[in-house]
Amino acid sequence: MTFLSELPRSKKPLVGFIKKRKQAEAWIKKGAAPKLIINNHEEPPVWYQRSFWLANQSLHRLFAKQQVKVHVIPIQLGPYQIRKKRLQSTYWKGHRAYLPKEVDRSIRRALAVNPDLYLILSLSVSPYRGWGRRYPSEVAQNERGQRAVCKYSHHVAFRNKLRGDKEYFCPSLYSTVFQNEAKAAVIQLIKDLKKKPYYRAVVGFFLAGGDDGQWSPWARSGAHQLSDYSPAAQSGFRRWMKKRYKNIRSFQSSARSKKIRSFGAMQIPSVAQRLGRRKVLFSPSRDRLVIDAETYLCEERFRTLLSVAKAVKVHAGKRVVVGSYFQDMVYGRNHANACSHVRLRSPYLDYFVAPLDYGLTRRPGWIGGLSVAHSSMKLHNKLFLQELDFRTKVSTYVNDEYDHFVIGRLNDARSFHAVNRRETALMKILGMGQWYYSLAGGSFHAKYAKVGIKESVRLFHQEQSHSTSLVRPQVAVIVDGDSAMFVPRSKFAVNVSPSTRGMRSALWLSGVPFSVYDIRDLARIPVSQYKVFVFANSTMLQRWQRQWIRKHLKRNGRVLVWMHSTGYINSAGASLRHMRSLTGQRIRVVKTFRPLSVNMSNIQKGVWRGMNARQGVVGYVPSGWEFFVSDPKSLVLGRYSKGNRPAITLKKMSGWTSLFIGAPGGLGPDLLHRIASYAGARTLGSAGNLLATNGRLFLLHGVRGGKVTVRLPFRCDVHDAFTNARFASKARTLTLRLTPKQTIVLRLFRR
Structure with a gap:
């Protein structure tokens, strides 16, 4: 299907109208959830981003009709032309040479549809094509001295010669030369923008760089x-x-x-x-x-981003919001996700974006794919938006395998609404937002997609005044980027990822409200709120962290959950004594690297009765040394499949309870639900389906499906959030028939 281009209209009437507009300014207001404020008015965090390579298939008119007022406009600083035979630079034409008319054309395309739109300019921070030849030592290299070659903002090879006109050399993200010249280009861009009336509509900037625009290392060659x-x-x-x-x-x-x-x-x-x-x-x-x-390679690759972000703030001439792509240890694919603190603590970055994770988890009938420690995000007053790059029946076809296993094509109304409602409700419940990204061009022209966008925007508007959650999670999960540096790259995918990225399934399917924090925020966590703390991958804990845990967490009946090698290393070295002191249990280790699986014990008492025989994450082969417990005072909840040694144990301490899980990613939804019940923490319903609430909205998404009884946070009337159909009056519990892949979003009215 081909769509008509939204071609810019005549300049004169458009310029005249825009000149009458008030200068738009934006900032993030601190509160229970970060809020986007534009000219003293709160704007719902639902944005639209145009495809950066299919400008002629922009959907500004479609989204403007759905009351989406913030539109993201791609501006290519450096080379990027897919459809043309030759690679051409856009704004950054050459050494200290710029081409303002390219920016003018992109902005006019959006404002011609609706001159009242607010614009975020997405800047691709990459150099002009000849930059790498001018500065060969500033180009990223592999160990053999071969230079990194880019094509379409992706790293494609390491070699010292370019092939064809669409390739260029990738700048080193550690180059001060690139940092300074990129900053100079952006400063000049802002100077050019200020001369235009269109700048009145600009409320922010989005800075993309590195591989795929996500500030990732140039590392696609294995x-x-x-x-x-x-x-x-x-x-x-x-x-x-x-x-x-x-x-x-x-x-x-x-x-x-x-x-x-x-x-x-x-x-x-x-x-x-x-x-x-x-x-x-x-x-x-x-x-x-x-x-x-x-650590250096992880942290310092963001210096160009932070330098440019600071330059934007200083030279914008008004208050603007600045953001970038962001993924942390919750995404947890490799070491590159381990240093989120560098950006979270920056005063020059206001918001972050991460794609709804690609793969099977984004499809109907699964958990989605949130890739950030959302509680730390709010702790630092950073607005987060989930990128919804949906493909529908009108999107470009690649092949069946890609459509199913990677992009999760939504070919009908039922599947689109199941996913769109799941993500919309979840973002609103967590106090976050979303932007719709038409990366494949006209995906959202499907009739059912238009309906879905409209109801999502309406939900955000209806709930806009209710940012304070009425339900406080009582389970906190700690992910640890610092500890990730102590795991070799060859072991990361089977030793760290199962406990971070893989554990998302355990969290979202547990039926337990939870928070996720980065270890760097440990001392800022509101401790009194939580009854359970899960240390997902804290292999290395510093002395002050151990002392803080002992002073603040080991009390008031809390349950502390230690995963795999938590506490094995401190600044002085590695020792089982460190683990024994931290966990209060006698831990031993078999130093043979191998896959680790656990069989649960057949316990016939208390909350541990009838546990699922197998626990842990799906889609991983957790591996590592076999840390096990040899303590007569510990209750054995599970044993390693090989060797039968105690792998999951519980020990009551003075004022707190220690629970050790030996296998990476060994915490399954069923076990987490039982741990929460044991600690007296709030649960929403049995494990197996995606359940979440903030006390105003209640989300159910069918994974296992079946008859589901949910515990409402208080006595309330229950209505369908989209149709307003009444489910119950003055209810404390609600029983529903939930089919797999079905999404139900309820609105709660306290009585």
Whole structure:
């Protein structure tokens, strides 16, 4: 199906109308949930982003009709033309050379549809095509000195020659030259924008960079070709290490070695060292340089982003919001997701976006794919929007496998509404937002998609004044990016990911309200709210963190859950004594790296009666050393399938309870539900389906389906959130027949 382009209309009447507009300003207001404020008016966090490569299939008119007022306009600084034979730069034409008319055309395309729109300008922070030839040492490189080659904002290869006119060299994300020149280009762009009346409509900027625009490393050539070994990255590493340690003796003390005698002699460790195929965990002393290098490569790749964001704030001439893509350890694919604190703590970034995770989890009948520690996001007053890149029956076809397993094509109204309602309700319940992204062009022209967008926008408007959740979770999950650096890259997918990325299924299917925090926010968590704390992957805990846990968490009857190797390493080294002191249980280890599966014990008492025989995450083969408990005072809840050693144990301590789970990702929905019940924490219903509520909305999405009885947070009248049909009056519980893949969103009225 082909759609008519929304071509810009005549300039003169449009310019005249826009000149009469008030200068638009925007900021994020702090509260129970971050709020987008535009000219002193709260704007619902539902945005539309136009396809950056199919501008002629923009949907500004469609979304404007659905009352979506904030539109995201792609502005390409550097090279990006898919449909043309040659790769051409857009705004950033060459060395200190710019082309303002390209920006003018993109903005007019949106405002011609509705001059009252608010615009976010999405800037692709990439250089002009000849930049890499001008600065070869500032281009990202692999270990062999081959330069990273980009095409369509993606890394495609490592080689020192370009093939064809659409390729260009990828800039090192650690290059101060690129950082300064990109900043200069953006500053000049803002100066050009200020000369135009269209700037009155601009309320913010979105900064995209790195691989796929998500500030990811150039690393699509396999684990054996990791970057970045460029001169720019190497010199940046030496500066970073000097700033970190002050003097070389301090580093030598941490590494317990004098082999490296100066910062000038330091090099980023080899790919083989970073992969650590013969290691299970890195030693905090012997592998100090590897750990520091991985930390540097993770944290410092955002310096260009932060530098440009600061420049935008300083030179905008008015209050604007600035954002970027964002994924953290909840997404947890590799080390690149481990340093979320760098952006969360920046005063120059106001909002973040992450795609609804691609893969089977986004399809109807599953949990979706939220990729952030949402509680830390709110703690830092950052607005989060989930990117909904939906494909429908009118979208471009690739192949059946891609449509089903990757993009999750929604070919009919039933599947579209199941997913769209699930994500809309969940974002509203969590105090977040969403933007619809027409990456494939005209996906949202499907009639059922238009209906879905309209009801989503209406729901956000109806609930706009209710940002305070009436239901406080009593289970807190801690994800730990710092500890991830102690796991070699070769083991990450089977040792860390199951406990972070994989554990999303356990959390969302448990029937238990929960919060997720980053370990760096440990001391800021409102502790009194929670009865259960789950440490998902905290292999390394510093002395102050252990003391804080002992002082603030080990009391008031709380249940503390320790996953796999939690606490095994501290700044001094690795030892089982650290784990025993932390958990209060006698833990031992079999130091053989192997898959770990657990069979639950047949316990016939209390909340542990009738547990599912197998617990853990789906789609992973959790592996690692076999940490097990040898403590006569511990209740054995589960044993390793191989060897029958105690793998899940519970021990009552003085004022608190310790629960140890030996396998990475060994916490299943059923077990988490029972832990919450044991601790007296709130539960919404039995495990097996997606349940969530903020006391105003109640979301049910069928995974297992069946007859479902939900516990309402208080006595209330219950209506369908979209049709207003009444389900119950003055109810405390509600029993429904929920079919797999079905979404029900209820509105609660307290009585």
